[in-house]
Amino acid sequence: MSKNILVVDDEESLRFTFESFLRDEGYEVRTAKNYDGAISQLAEKNFDLIIADILLGTRTGIDLLKEIRDRGMVCPVVMVTGFPNVETAAESVRLGAFDYVQKPVTQETLLHVTSLALKHKALIDENEKFSVNLEAIFRSVKDGIVTVDREMRVLEMNKAAETLCGYSRKKTLNYTIQTLRSGCSGKCIDALAKALAEKRMVEIERVECRHANRPDQVVTVSATPLLNKQNTFSGAVMVLRDETKIAALEADMRDAQRFHTMIGRSEAMQRIYTLIDQLADFQTTVLIRGESGTGKELVAEAIHQRGLRSSRPLVKVNCAALPENLLESELFGHVKGAFTGAIKDKIGRFQRADGGTIFLDEIADISRSVQMRLLRVLQDTEFERVGDSSPVKVDVRVIAATNRDLLEKVKAGEFREDLYYRLKVVETIVPPLRERKDDIPLLVAHFIEQFNNKFHKSIANLSSEVVERFLAYSWPGNVRELQHVLEHSFIICNSSTITVADLPNDFVATKPLTDCAVALTKNNEEEMILEALKKTGGNKAKAARILGMSRRTIYRKMDLLDIDQD
Numbered sequence: 001m002s003k004n005i006l007v008v009d010d011e012e013s014l015r016f017t018f019e020s021f022l023r024d025e026g027y028e029v030r031t032a033k034n035y036d037g038a039i040s041q042l043a044e045k046n047f048d049l050i051i052a053d054i055l056l057g058t059r060t061g062i063d064l065l066k067e068i069r070d071r072g073m074v075c076p077v078v079m080v081t082g083f084p085n086v087e088t089a090a091e092s093v094r095l096g097a098f099d100y101v102q103k104p105v106t107q108e109t110l111l112h113v114t115s116l117a118l119k120h121k122a123l124i125d126e127n128e129k130f131s132v133n134l135e136a137i138f139r140s141v142k143d144g145i146v147t148v149d150r151e152m153r154v155l156e157m158n159k160a161a162e163t164l165c166g167y168s169r170k171k172t173l174n175y176t177i178q179t180l181r182s183g184c185s186g187k188c189i190d191a192l193a194k195a196l197a198e199k200r201m202v203e204i205e206r207v208e209c210r211h212a213n214r215p216d217q218v219v220t221v222s223a224t225p226l227l228n229k230q231n232t233f234s235g236a237v238m239v240l241r242d243e244t245k246i247a248a249l250e251a252d253m254r255d256a257q258r259f260h261t262m263i264g265r266s267e268a269m270q271r272i273y274t275l276i277d278q279l280a281d282f283q284t285t286v287l288i289r290g291e292s293g294t295g296k297e298l299v300a301e302a303i304h305q306r307g308l309r310s311s312r313p314l315v316k317v318n319c320a321a322l323p324e325n326l327l328e329s330e331l332f333g334h335v336k337g338a339f340t341g342a343i344k345d346k347i348g349r350f351q352r353a354d355g356g357t358i359f360l361d362e363i364a365d366i367s368r369s370v371q372m373r374l375l376r377v378l379q380d381t382e383f384e385r386v387g388d389s390s391p392v393k394v395d396v397r398v399i400a401a402t403n404r405d406l407l408e409k410v411k412a413g414e415f416r417e418d419l420y421y422r423l424k425v426v427e428t429i430v431p432p433l434r435e436r437k438d439d440i441p442l443l444v445a446h447f448i449e450q451f452n453n454k455f456h457k458s459i460a461n462l463s464s465e466v467v468e469r470f471l472a473y474s475w476p477g478n479v480r481e482l483q484h485v486l487e488h489s490f491i492i493c494n495s496s497t498i499t500v501a502d503l504p505n506d507f508v509a510t511k512p513l514t515d516c517a518v519a520l521t522k523n524n525e526e527e528m529i530l531e532a533l534k535k536t537g538g539n540k541a542k543a544a545r546i547l548g549m550s551r552r553t554i555y556r557k558m559d560l561l562d563i564d565q566d
Contacts, residue, residue, distance in 0.1 A: 003118055004028045004045060008038040008052040008064065009080065014103075018051065021107045022114065035059035039067065047075050049117050051110075054081040054092075065095045074124050076117040080105060144219075144240035147226065150196065152177050155235065164209075164219060164240050185209055188221045188240060195223035195236045206243055218243045260302040262295060263446050266436035272299060275428055280306045285378065287363075287423045288401040290430030291553070293480030296401040297361060299430055304357040309397055312356030315349045319370075320362035327370055329386050338387025350383060350394050357397045363423065364404035364415065371416045378422045398423070403552075408560070433475040433482065440470055440482070447483055451490040459490060463499045473510065476544055476551075510542075526561045529554065533563075 005027050007018045015031040022029045030045070032038040035056045041047075050068065052061040061079050068077060076098035092100055098117045101109055144161030148154055153176050157169045165188075177189055187207045195202040202223045209217040220241040226234050262269065276299070279286065286303060288296045297316070304314040322330055325339065333348030349358060360366075366374070377383045378398060382391040400423045409415035433440070444462060452459060462470070475481055489502040500508060532543035544554040557563075 002026055002028045003048040003121075004030070005049045005051065005114070006030050006032065006038065006041055006045075006047045008032045008034075008050065008056065008061070010034060010053060010055065010057055014053075014080075014105075018105075018110060021110055025111060025114075027114075035064055038064055042068070042071070042073070048121050049114060050075055050077045051114075052077060052079060054079055062091060062095065065092060065097055069096050074121075074128065076120050076124075078113055078117055142242070144238075144242070146177070146192075146238045146240070147235060148177055148192065148196075148238070149235040150233065152193065152196065160242075161240060164214075164217070164242060166214075188219065188223075188238060191221045192223045192236055192238045195225055195238075199225050199233060201225070214244075216244060218246075260298070260305055262298045262302060263442050264436060264439040265442060266431075266438045268431040268436050269439060272428055272430065275426075276302050276306050279303055279426065281308065283308070283397050285397070285423055285425045286399045287406075287425075287427045288399065288430060289406075289427065290401075290403060291432045291476075291478055292403050293478035294430040294432055295479050296403075296430050297359065299428065300357075300359040300361075300399045300401060303399060304359075304397075307357075307397070309356045313353050314357045314359065315353035316359045316361065317349050318361045320365040324367040324370060327366065328373065331370070332373060332383045332385055333392075334386035335388045338385075342387065345385075348383075348385065350377060350396055351392060353396045354394045355396075357399060360398065360400045362402060363400040364402040364406055364409055368416070371419050375416060375419045375422060378419070404556070433478045434473075437471055441467075443479060443482055444470070444486065447486045451487060455490050457490060457493075458496060459493055459498060460496045461498070463497055465500050466498055466503065469500070469503070469508075473507070526563065529557060529561070529563060 005022055007015055007022075007029060008031070009015050009018070010033055012033070015033065019029045019031055030041055030047075032041050035058075038050075038052065038056075050064075052064050054061045056064065065077050065079070068075070077096070079092045079097050079100035080103060081100060082103040098120060099113055101113055141158060142160055144164040145156075145158045146154060146161050146165075147156045153174055154172045155174075157165075157167065157172055159169075161167070162169055177192065185208065187204060188209075191202045191204050202221075204221040207219050207221055209219060220243050222239045222241075223236055224239075225236050262273075264270075286300075288299050290296050300316075301314065304310060317327075317331065319327060329338075329342075329346065329348065331348050331350055333346050333351055334342050336342055336344050360374075373383060377394070377396070381395065382393045384391055406415055406420050406424070410417045410420050448459060448461070451457070470482075477484070485504060485507055486498075488504045489498045493499075493502040529543065533540070536542035540554055540558075541551050544551045
């Protein structure tokens with residue numbers, strides 16, 4: 001492709017001579033006799049080279065050079081002078097002239113300087129092309145990019161970096177980046193400084209910027225040293241990736257896996273979370289059913305904390321832990337002298353829970369007398385203290401829990417039917433761990449973190465064999481048993497990974513959950529219980545583990561099914 005050259009000189013003979021020499025070499029040449037003519041030519045065409053005389057009538061080649069630079073044109077300019085001196089040469093070079101030649105100009109000199117100037121123009125064009133491409137890349141990349149020199153002066157910054165950092169590119173260039181730190185944690189700048197000091201890549205995952213204008217912003221930082229073609233260290237580039245949305249999505253996922261103090265992403269647990277949310281604005285009685293160790297108390301806590309009574313007390317009572325006479329006193333209080341040992345008045349748990357919630361765990365174990373008194377509280381919102389006939393009004397939400405089948409107890413005449421339906425206004429069943437094994441990895445991760453803090457250890461994970469055993473085990477003790485197994489393992493383990501050798505002996509000796517245990521139903525449970533007892537030589541505790549139930553449950557089922565205890 002031919003190059004376009006403009007020759008500007010007030011001598012016609014010189015213009016003609018230059019034009020002839022250059023056309024013979026294949027260049028496209030235009031001429032102008034003065035400053036104004038040159039300006040007109042510049043308006044019509046882009047030139048690759050301008051050759052101009054210093055003297056152009058009333059104006060000078062220096063004036064033309066200034067105009068070319070003011071217009072932002074990047075073509076090289078060669079000045080021609082008949083009276084060269086140091087001041088003229090210095091002035092032209094200072095203003096950006098590529099070179100100057102002295103009259104008379106020989107053909108060899110003209111073509112030589114033209115060749116050099118056009119090669120320089122080619123480099124300018126290549127750099128400009130590269131610069132334009134780089135600028136386009138900078139604009140299109142969504143990650144923030146900041147380049148600095150060895151003194152951490154900002155050389156360049158793209159739009160994404162302006163948005164992430166809250167800087168103005170125009171006000172930032174050539175300033176040291178430390179002086180720009182404002183309203184953020186500054187961890188990205190620390191990473192950049194480290195990359196410069198140690199001349200190596202530095203990465204920081206998920207930095208919380210705590211920026212004044214974007215307080216929840218999270219970025220991943222990568223700072224890398226810059227090397228030129230001569231492999232000389234010249235500065236560093238920092239890339240900032242906006243992780244805010246991803247971090248928020250992960251937080252939402254964690255929220256879906258955790259609900260208050262409960263952990264689980266299984267469908268069964270998600271249904272419980274939904275029900276708890278639905279119960280938040282209602283003060284109805286709730287019955288929580290589930291095997292021992294499934295987390296019924298945690299469900300009760302979540303219902304209370306999510307509801308309108310969260311600022312009021314949550315009072316817990318284990319009904320199976322106290323004999324009948326003490327339980328009545330514990331629940332409803334007593335007056336001085338009501339019974340032997342009642343040396344002063346006592347406020348009961350219901351009165352303490354006034355305005356809040358009372359959680360009655362193991363509700364299936366209360367006596368008929370206590371059942372009657374509880375029914376009155378639910379119906380009339382009042383009770384009488386032991387030894388006193390004066391009614392006490394209370395505003396209490398009742399949440400009850402049991403690992404027993406209350407309906408079976410109703411049928412057996414052991415539990416009042418009217419109380420059963422009063423308690424069972426809303427019922428939720430907490431699934432056993434063997435039915436939500438997808439939650440085991442989440443629970444394990446939670447307990448690992450908990451026990452690392454408790455025992456000041458750095459255990460990272462479980463061996464693959466331990467994971468397999470955990471997933472194959474029936475967990476009759478449910479989440480509580482998993483917690484105890486892991487706590488034992490933490491105490492024994494002396495490495496970063498829990499292995500089978502660290503597990504409790506009785507856990508290791510237990511056979512995995514069988515398919516027949518999973519398929520246990522009311523239709524075949526007698527047959528399966530007898531088979532399990534046969535396999536364990538009549539050991540009810542081991543049989544219960546095989547069947548995935550508690551020892552208490554297998555005793556109760558044996559009674560209901562008339563299976564000989566011996």
